[in-house]
Amino acid sequence: MSDEQLRGAENPPIRRLAEWDVERLRELAGEHDTPLYVTDLDRVAENCARLRAAFPDADVKYAVKAHTGRAVLETVREAGLDAECASAGEVRRAFDAGFPGARVDYTAVNPPARDLDSVVEWWDDHPDLTVTVGARDTLDRLAERGYDGRVCVRVNPGVGAGHHEKVRTGAAPKFGVPYDRAAEVVADARDRFEVVGVHAHAGSGIHGEADLAAHRDLVARMGELAREIGDDELEFVDVGGGFGVPYHEDDPALDLDAVADATREALGDLDATLAVEPGRYVVADAGVLLTRVNTVKPTPETTVAGVDAGMTDLLRPAMYDAYHAIRNLDAGDAGDARETGPVTVAGPICETGDTFCDGRELPLPDRGDLLAVGNAGAYGYEMASTYNSRPRPAEVSLAGDVLRERETLAGVTKLERGGADE
Numbered sequence: 001m002s003d004e005q006l007r008g009a010e011n012p013p014i015r016r017l018a019e020w021d022v023e024r025l026r027e028l029a030g031e032h033d034t035p036l037y038v039t040d041l042d043r044v045a046e047n048c049a050r051l052r053a054a055f056p057d058a059d060v061k062y063a064v065k066a067h068t069g070r071a072v073l074e075t076v077r078e079a080g081l082d083a084e085c086a087s088a089g090e091v092r093r094a095f096d097a098g099f100p101g102a103r104v105d106y107t108a109v110n111p112p113a114r115d116l117d118s119v120v121e122w123w124d125d126h127p128d129l130t131v132t133v134g135a136r137d138t139l140d141r142l143a144e145r146g147y148d149g150r151v152c153v154r155v156n157p158g159v160g161a162g163h164h165e166k167v168r169t170g171a172a173p174k175f176g177v178p179y180d181r182a183a184e185v186v187a188d189a190r191d192r193f194e195v196v197g198v199h200a201h202a203g204s205g206i207h208g209e210a211d212l213a214a215h216r217d218l219v220a221r222m223g224e225l226a227r228e229i230g231d232d233e234l235e236f237v238d239v240g241g242g243f244g245v246p247y248h249e250d251d252p253a254l255d256l257d258a259v260a261d262a263t264r265e266a267l268g269d270l271d272a273t274l275a276v277e278p279g280r281y282v283v284a285d286a287g288v289l290l291t292r293v294n295t296v297k298p299t300p301e302t303t304v305a306g307v308d309a310g311m312t313d314l315l316r317p318a319m320y321d322a323y324h325a326i327r328n329l330d331a332g333d334a335g336d337a338r339e340t341g342p343v344t345v346a347g348p349i350c351e352t353g354d355t356f357c358d359g360r361e362l363p364l365p366d367r368g369d370l371l372a373v374g375n376a377g378a379y380g381y382e383m384a385s386t387y388n389s390r391p392r393p394a395e396v397s398l399a400g401d402v403l404r405e406r407e408t409l410a411g412v413t414k415l416e417r418g419g420a421d422e
């Protein structure tokens with residue numbers, strides 16, 4: 001893609017749910033059944049390209065946790081982003097998808113011994129991998145295992161931002177060494193490791209003015225810290241991810257170029273390279289969740305549309321009260337003319353919070369209707385569980401390749417005594 005295409009109308013900053021090809025989604029649901037995640041790998045590549053165009057001189061790392069699927073990771077690797085991994089499991093996935101060690105950053109948060117053991121073992125074959133560390137104890141535990149490789153020190157910037165209090169990471173004491181102790185921890189780390197960077201992350205879903213102001217504060221603080229400890233001795237200053245996408249149909253898309261300019265300005269002059277690590281921005285609008293209505297129940301307040309996907313497939317509404325656009329692919333602008341009214345889309349899980357929307361104005365559902373839930377590509381399948389003994393859904397690419405098989409009931413019980421062993 002040319003620079004013009006990367007930034008222009010051919011690569012818009014958001015693909016809205018209304019823009020997905022309804023006929024194709026219907027076909028995929030027919031072939032693969034529901035609930036079904038559909039992932040558009042071309043859109044993943046476009047999002048990567050837009051990030052690289054906005055941050056041409058930066059190291060752009062993909063936060064793997066947003067969507068860990070092999071096909072997504074391969075697409076991201078080919079599009080030139082590095083991999084930021086939250087666990088040994090994610091590091092393994094990055095290696096398996098072909099990322100070399102030099103493009104892998106393991107952000108260790110209270111890392112279990114097993115994770116550290118594995119990563120130190122893999123370091124033999126991948127001596128250029130970077131371990132990001134947010135506590136002195138973690139430095140000691142790495143040293144005890146003979147690790148003396150590349151380290152990045154994670155700082156708690158005391159500045160949080162994001163779509164919900166549970167994701168304002170930068171203000172949570174769990175993450176990173178306190179800002180005013182960072183220089184001391186870096187000095188200690190320099191005695192024992194190759195310190196290549198410093199890192200902080202404000203939180204997830206940075207969108208409005210307040211979040212952007214917090215992001216700028218964080219970046220400015222990281223610029224100051226880097227200069228204090230010697231930016232010429234660092235390879236990079238990582239200011240985290242968190243770039244938001246619009247979940248409401250009429251929310252504007254993030255102006256990524258403006259965010260990039262503000263980031264550079266807040267960082268100030270540095271010898272070290274800027275690094276960013278978005279997850280959601282790369283995959284959110286590249287995925288939809290398809291689910292079918294199986295029960296329609298009129299009540300005085302709302303029509304309940306019982307569907308075959310639940311909070312076990314897409315946890316975000318239950319966990320964060322997150323809004324996801326929902327489109328009935330058989331009614332309204334996508335199908336039959338129908339009256340609209342307040343509709344509650346409810347899953348099959350025995351939990352009051354197992355709804356995708358409550359009393360939202362939608363075409364009144366019929367049994368058998370196919371619904372699409374938008375922006376399901378980020379933290380969708382990744383946060384799926386088998387609660388209520390529900391097998392996890394399948395995932396296919398928009399092109400029709402099965403990316404993840406539907407889990408079976410035998411799969412759900414296979415690890416337990418007396419469970420299925422197939």
Ligand SMILES: Cc1ncc(COP(=O)(O)O)c(C=O)c1O
Pocket residue numbers: 063065066084107169201203204205206240241242243277278279280281
């Ligand atoms: C350290 C770190 N980096 C990056 C991210 C990615 O955040 P987002 O998906 O909002 O870009 C997260 C959130 O999960 C994170 O904790």
Ligand SMILES: N[C@H](CCC[C@H](N)C(=O)O)C(=O)O
Pocket residue numbers: 167168169202203204205242316320378379
């Ligand atoms: N770990 C991320 C938050 C992930 C949020 C995500 N799970 C969501 O669905 O919004 C962070 O600290 O910024």
